[in-house]
Amino acid sequence: MQTLIYIFILFIVVLLLIYIFFKSKQNHLFSLLSGSCPSCLETRKFFFDKNSNTNFTQDVIKTTVLKYHGCSGIKDVEFLCTSCGLKEIHSINSEMECNI
Known part of the structure; x- marks a missing residue:
C-alpha cells in the first residue's frame, strides 16, 4: 500500500514538471514572437524623427x-x-x- 502511494505521488510530480516545462517553452516562444529576447531581455527600439514626424522601429x-x-x-x-x-x-x- 505504501508503495502505491509513493508511485502515485511520483506520478503527480512528473505530471506537474511536464506541465511546467511546456508552459515555460510556450512563454519563451511568445516572448520571441512579441519581439523581445528572453536571454538578454532586449526589446525592439522605437525612434521618432521630429523633422518628418515619422516613427521608426529597430527589431532586435x-x-x-x-x-x-x-x-x-x-x-x-x-x-x-x-x-x-x-x-x-x-x-x-x-x-x-x-x-x-
Whole structure:
C-alpha cells in the first residue's frame, strides 16, 4: 500500500514538471514572437524623427522562415537576436495565415 502511494505521488510530480516545462517553452516562444529576447531581455527600439514626424522601429529579433509546409502544415522559423546572438528554431502552426 505504501508503495502505491509513493508511485502515485511520483506520478503527480512528473505530471506537474511536464506541465511546467511546456508552459515555460510556450512563454519563451511568445516572448520571441512579441519581439523581445528572453536571454538578454532586449526589446525592439522605437525612434521618432521630429523633422518628418515619422516613427521608426529597430527589431532586435530577426525571423527567417526555414520551411513552409503550406496552409495545413507547420512553419519552421529561425529566431536570431542581434544583440546577444541567441539563435533558436521553433515550429509554428500556420493555419492562421491561410487566406483561402
